[in-house]
Amino acid sequence: MSYNWKRVVVKVGSALISPNKIGCSSHYLLSIAQFIVKCRAMGTQVVLVSSGSVAAGAHQFSDHEKSEIAVKKAMAAAGQTEMIATWDRLFDFPSAQILLTHADLRDRERYISIRETIFSLLEHEILPIINENDTVTTDKLKVGDNDNLSAMVAAAADADALIICSDVDGLYDKNPNEHDDAKLLSWVDNIDQSIYDMAGGAVAGGVGTGGMRTKIEAAEKAVSHGIDTFIVNGFTETTFNLLLDGKNPGTHFQAHDKPMKENIHWMRHTSNAQGEVIVESDFAASLESEAEQLTSSEIIDVKGEFSVGDTILVRKDDGTKLVKARSNYSSCLLNFIAKQDNEEFAQEFEKKTGPIISNKHIANLEKE
Ligand SMILES: Nc1ncnc2c1ncn2[C@@H]1O[C@H](COP(=O)(O)OP(=O)(O)O)[C@@H](O)[C@H]1O
Numbered sequence: 391m392s393y394n395w396k397r398v399v400v401k402v403g404s405a406l407i408s409p410n411k412i413g414c415s416s417h418y419l420l421s422i423a424q425f426i427v428k429c430r431a432m433g434t435q436v437v438l439v440s441s442g443s444v445a446a447g448a449h450q451f452s453d454h455e456k457s458e459i460a461v462k463k464a465m466a467a468a469g470q471t472e473m474i475a476t477w478d479r480l481f482d483f484p485s486a487q488i489l490l491t492h493a494d495l496r497d498r499e500r501y502i503s504i505r506e507t508i509f510s511l512l513e514h515e516i517l518p519i520i521n522e523n524d525t526v527t528t529d530k531l532k533v534g535d536n537d538n539l540s541a542m543v544a545a546a547a548d549a550d551a552l553i554i555c556s557d558v559d560g561l562y563d564k565n566p567n568e569h570d571d572a573k574l575l576s577w578v579d580n581i582d583q584s585i586y587d588m589a590g591g592a593v594a595g596g597v598g599t600g601g602m603r604t605k606i607e608a609a610e611k612a613v614s615h616g617i618d619t620f621i622v623n624g625f626t627e628t629t630f631n632l633l634l635d636g637k638n639p640g641t642h643f644q645a646h647d648k649p650m651k652e653n654i655h656w657m658r659h660t661s662n663a664q665g666e667v668i669v670e671s672d673f674a675a676s677l678e679s680e681a682e683q684l685t686s687s688e689i690i691d692v693k694g695e696f697s698v699g700d701t702i703l704v705r706k707d708d709g710t711k712l713v714k715a716r717s718n719y720s721s722c723l724l725n726f727i728a729k730q731d732n733e734e735f736a737q738e739f740e741k742k743t744g745p746i747i748s749n750k751h752i753a754n755l756e757k758e
């Protein structure tokens with residue numbers, strides 16, 4: 391019996407591509423590539439999210455300069471071509487490179503465009519190979535790790551499963567590289583703080599970046615969109631044979647059976663709030679129904695700069711996060727109307743302009 395997936399995202403960590411940080415090695419990629427080929431032959435579409443550009447490009451630069459940000463970006467640029475060429479050589483079908491930043495994914499129009507490009511490539515049986523566009527990112531613009539990126543991609547691609555290939559067998563109850571008695575968790579159906587507490591970071595000075603924490607974050611994003619998520623050991627061929635047999639070779643995070651709608655998931659997990667609207671601590675309206683709208687008289691403060699259509703966070707004065715929603719007002723207009731002494735004017739203005747936030751594009755943060 392095999393898994394009945396229509397579409398999977400396979401994420402491959404740096405240690406598998408560039409184990410020694412001297413260019414790329416196809417040593418561990420062969421069994422992953424074979425898995426991709428077999429999935430496609432079984433009718434399962436595959437999207438590949440591949441790390442490794444920084445590690446692969448590292449050997450072009452001297453050790454003393456590698457901590458400089460500009461050099462890291464240069465390493466990524468130099469390693470990216472090598473990484474793509476290495477993957478491309480392993481397939482007898484075409485592949486395509488997509489480089490993304492968080493700024494692309496959190497912009498709804500660009501996000502839709504990314505989705506359409508992925509679907510078009512898959513329709514034409516071209517393998518999309520995705521990585522973060524490290525060369526152009528700043529702290530504000532980047533996702534920062536490919537675990538979270540792969541979950542955002544899996545949601546954008548409407549995947550059924552996300553397979554995160556790492557250098558360990560899965561999630562252990564503590565870091566197996568530091569504790570000999572660490573136990574592998576093969577099944578996780580609820581990602582709560584106790585699961586996050588098990589996760590340590592990546593090995594200091596090692597090849598990977600995120601460690602287990604970012605993999606759990608990725609799993610949380612993916613399962614809430616109905617995507618079964620696996621953390622598996624990408625070093626061994628057995629992993630992929632087991633997956634093809636419908637078995638779990640590592641840690642399986644169970645998908646929610648009532649996944650969030652695509653646009654709500656995007657708002658909750660991919661879009662960044664460009665600003666904040668602060669309301670009183672005793673604010674009680676649900677904000678999700680037409681009857682319970684946010685009005686300017688309830689706003690204490692407006693923070694940040696945002697435009698019509700941007701995502702904003704509505705939170706209470708005491709810090710409680712209420713909702714993330716699409717703003718129908720710019721920050722400038724909202725500041726103006728919220729600071730109006732003439733309440734009648736404000737009410738009339740809102741009546742004409744419409745609700746402050748959209749109740750169609752809203753993610754409730756209190757329920758989760
Ligand atoms: N609870 C845990 N279970 C498994 N691995 C853990 C755990 N805590 C920390 N780790 C570390 O996370 C590493 C995998 O993450 P990372 O190095 O970022 O790999 P990748 O390149 O695959 O993203 C493991 O090698 C291990 O050292």
Ligand SMILES: N[C@@H](CCC(=O)OP(=O)(O)O)C(=O)O
Binds near residue numbers: 402404442466537600
């Ligand atoms: N964009 C980076 C990916 C960094 C990253 O997340 O690495 P990893 O923890 O190995 O998945 C690169 O290509 O090197």
